[in-house]
Amino acid sequence: MDEREARVEIDRLRKEIDYHNYCYYILDNPVVTDAEYDRLMRRLEGIEREFPRLVTPDSPTQRVGASPLAAFGTITHTVPMLSLANAFTKEEAIEFDARIKRLLKPDEPVDIEYAAEPKMDGLAVELVYENGVFTKGSTRGDGFVGEDVTQNLRTIRSIPLKLRHDSIRIPRHIEVRGEVFLPLESFKKLNREKEAKGEAPFANPRNAAAGSLRQLDPRVTASRPLDIFCYGLGAFDGPPFTTHFATLEFIKKTGLKVNPLVRVVGGIDEALKYHDEMEANRESLNYELDGVVLKVNRLDLQDRLGVITRSPRWALAYKFAPKQESTRVKEIFVGVGRTGALTPVAFLEPVSVGGVTIERATLHNEDEVRRKDVRPGDFVVVQRAGDVIPEVAEVLKDRRPPEGLPEFRMPDKCPECGSMVERIGAIHYCTGGLLCPAQLKESIRHFASKRALDIEGLGAMHVDQFVESSLVKDVADLFLLTKDGLLSLERWGEKSAENLVNAIEKSKHPTLERLIYALGIKQVGEHMARVLAEKFGDIHALAKATKEELEETYEIGPETAASIVDFFAEKHNADVLQKLERAGVVFPKKERKKAGRLEGKVFLFTGGLKSFTRDEAKDLVEAEGGEAAGSVSKKVDYVVAGVEPGSKYEKAKKMGLKIIDEEEFRGMVGK
Numbered sequence: 072m073d074e075r076e077a078r079v080e081i082d083r084l085r086k087e088i089d090y091h092n093y094c095y096y097i098l099d100n101p102v103v104t105d106a107e108y109d110r111l112m113r114r115l116e117g118i119e120r121e122f123p124r125l126v127t128p129d130s131p132t133q134r135v136g137a138s139p140l141a142a143f144g145t146i147t148h149t150v151p152m153l154s155l156a157n158a159f160t161k162e163e164a165i166e167f168d169a170r171i172k173r174l175l176k177p178d179e180p181v182d183i184e185y186a187a188e189p190k191m192d193g194l195a196v197e198l199v200y201e202n203g204v205f206t207k208g209s210t211r212g213d214g215f216v217g218e219d220v221t222q223n224l225r226t227i228r229s230i231p232l233k234l235r236h237d238s239i240r241i242p243r244h245i246e247v248r249g250e251v252f253l254p255l256e257s258f259k260k261l262n263r264e265k266e267a268k269g270e271a272p273f274a275n276p277r278n279a280a281a282g283s284l285r286q287l288d289p290r291v292t293a294s295r296p297l298d299i300f301c302y303g304l305g306a307f308d309g310p311p312f313t314t315h316f317a318t319l320e321f322i323k324k325t326g327l328k329v330n331p332l333v334r335v336v337g338g339i340d341e342a343l344k345y346h347d348e349m350e351a352n353r354e355s356l357n358y359e360l361d362g363v364v365l366k367v368n369r370l371d372l373q374d375r376l377g378v379i380t381r382s383p384r385w386a387l388a389y390k391f392a393p394k395q396e397s398t399r400v401k402e403i404f405v406g407v408g409r410t411g412a413l414t415p416v417a418f419l420e421p422v423s424v425g426g427v428t429i430e431r432a433t434l435h436n437e438d439e440v441r442r443k444d445v446r447p448g449d450f451v452v453v454q455r456a457g458d459v460i461p462e463v464a465e466v467l468k469d470r471r472p473p474e475g476l477p478e479f480r481m482p483d484k485c486p487e488c489g490s491m492v493e494r495i496g497a498i499h500y501c502t503g504g505l506l507c508p509a510q511l512k513e514s515i516r517h518f519a520s521k522r523a524l525d526i527e528g529l530g531a532m533h534v535d536q537f538v539e540s541s542l543v544k545d546v547a548d549l550f551l552l553t554k555d556g557l558l559s560l561e562r563w564g565e566k567s568a569e570n571l572v573n574a575i576e577k578s579k580h581p582t583l584e585r586l587i588y589a590l591g592i593k594q595v596g597e598h599m600a601r602v603l604a605e606k607f608g609d610i611h612a613l614a615k616a617t618k619e620e621l622e623e624t625y626e627i628g629p630e631t632a633a634s635i636v637d638f639f640a641e642k643h644n645a646d647v648l649q650k651l652e653r654a655g656v657v658f659p660k661k662e663r664k665k666a667g668r669l670e671g672k673v674f675l676f677t678g679g680l681k682s683f684t685r686d687e688a689k690d691l692v693e694a695e696g697g698e699a700a701g702s703v704s705k706k707v708d709y710v711v712a713g714v715e716p717g718s719k720y721e722k723a724k725k726m727g728l729k730i731i732d733e734e735e736f737r738g739m740v741g742k
């Protein structure tokens with residue numbers, strides 16, 4: 072065979088194998104035997120081995136990359152991956168529908184049509200295809216930036232490396248979103264294997280799916296039969312669809328998997344029926360469902376409804392009733408968190424709820440304990456819904472002993488450090504600050520955690536040991552740890568000490584956003600840390616910022632601004648920052664966005680634009696140094712009203728915001 076012949080044969084084999092993959096993994100309807108399929112694969116492998124120049128990444132032989140990664144890179148989503156508002160009761164679902172009708176007034180349809188979908192309990196991913204070839208994929212992460220798990224996603228058989236184009240035109244660039252999950256059978260098998268090896272089993276299929284997808288070695292992921300259902304698109308440069316269901320039909324035609332239980336329902340009554348039907352059927356499925364998702368089917372209506380904070384107004388996760396079980400409260404323990412908040416936790420006789428063993432349940436705060444009247448010794452009903460922390464649903468009063476049980480009281484001194492406890496709102500706080508070992512431990516754990524400075528191998532128990540032996544009194548002390556110092560403690564050996572010292576050394580070059588996040592300033596999560604890094608460019612500038620300067624920034628409200636100012640005003644915090652820098656932590660500078668003609672200006676779009684998509688318009692604003700807002704507020708400088716502007720327009724008019732049309736906007740961005 073010469074190269075030309077090989078090329079023809081390779082092409083034929085790949086097409087045939089892709090087709091069989093599609094029949095097997097997507098249609099669930101294989102048309103050849105496994106042996107026949109293996110024969111085709113072996114033949115393709117043989118020819119590719121002989122002509123290595125002809126191997127391309129989209130070949131079915133190239134699913135599993137050979138080399139493990141050192142760490143995952145990150146991928147910024149072109150369009151943020153939003154989350155969903157939740158409803159737990161029928162009334163809440165009906166209210167969701169009523170709100171939509173109110174918002175669409177006066178020209179709302181009599182009944183809102185919804186795309187009704189099962190809500191899979193796995194983890195959200197985004198797949199990017201360029202010219203029909205799978206090029207990269209990421210986890211949802213915080214919705215803005217996710218982890219690059221391309222290598223691992225390639226190992227999932229139901230993700231085609233190449234999209235089908237026999238019945239549709241494939242856009243040049245397309246981003247597809249979906250939920251990766253581990254089928255229940257595979258989950259059980261995996262846990263049996265783990266237990267046999269003496270390893271801790273996964274708590275639930277969701278964790279197992281996440282753990283399997285976030286493996287640095289793609290060969291491990293490949294050994295876990297993960298699956299996916301796709302439920303939407305990110306950016307794509309194709310002709311727009313008119314309904315969500317049409318989008319799903321399109322996704323199906325590309326050869327990606329869409330849950331066959333998806334249905335269009337004519338109104339909220341039918342949607343409620345769909346929910347109940349799915350709930351009744353959930354046990355018969357080979358994957359976990361935690362509810363259904365209702366999405367307004369018409370995309371023009373979706374656009375008019377828009378997005379609040381991080382979830383669209385046009386979609387709802389209507390959850391199934393939580394799984395419940397009864398057990399006894401052994402005692403009520405009070406834990407101290409990073410911010411000093413005291414949380415009562417019920418320690419329970421272990422009980423299995425929906426396949427997961429529960430030994431503790433949060434009681435939130437003193438008022439909650441009172442309201443539910445939980446006492447140590449009580450029999451209670453515990454429940455878990457999806458992945459949330461289990462909680463006590465109710466007390467079984469008739470099982471309380473006739474002589475009664477002692478009432479629970481919040482301590483007036485911190486159980487960890489003995490400092491006074493003060494109550495702010497519903498929460499009790501320890502006033503010991505970082506002098507309280509529990510707060511110190513939690514803040515060190517946070518500082519070293521994966522999404523902060525990511526000090527690999529620094530576990531919770533190590534932090535306990537360092538704090539208890541007074542080796543570490545603040546986060547900066549971590550950088551003064553030496554191998555000899557560690558060896559002087561119990562349970563440390565040459566190798567483990569060396570590894571930790573190296574890991575600490577490696578963490579000395581954080582990005583600015585990670586550093587800000589790591590400091591653990593109240594109200595500053597990952598997203599806010601990124602906003603601050605973008606705006607201030609380095610930590611010293613942030614430390615000097617006044618409350619007014621902070622509040623000028625879109626997205627920063629008065630509470631967050633005050634919390635940031637308070638943090639840096641605290642002498643201890645300023646000292647620790649200095650100490651960190653002296654210990655060799657490099658405080659990075661971030662290129663601030665270049666000054667464009669829209670520097671500092673906030674735009675809000677409502678209604679359809681003629682010359683751009685929403686995303687293109689937002690990109691133009693950002694490219695000129697401006698910001699695009701998701702909702703109406705005082706911070707918006709310009710409201711760009713397109714065709715058929717929605718409720719945002721009315722609200723903006725009422726608030727007296729400056730409203731411009733598309734022409735004017737084009738002038739401002741020079742298009």
Ligand code: IVH
Binds near residue numbers: 155191195211303383
């Ligand atoms: S749509 C704006 N559809 O639920 C729409 N999400 O809380 C965003 N999920 O991160 C998501 N099944 O991980 C959508 N049929 C479905 C889903 C689904 C599961 C997950 C997904 C998302 C989370 C939102």
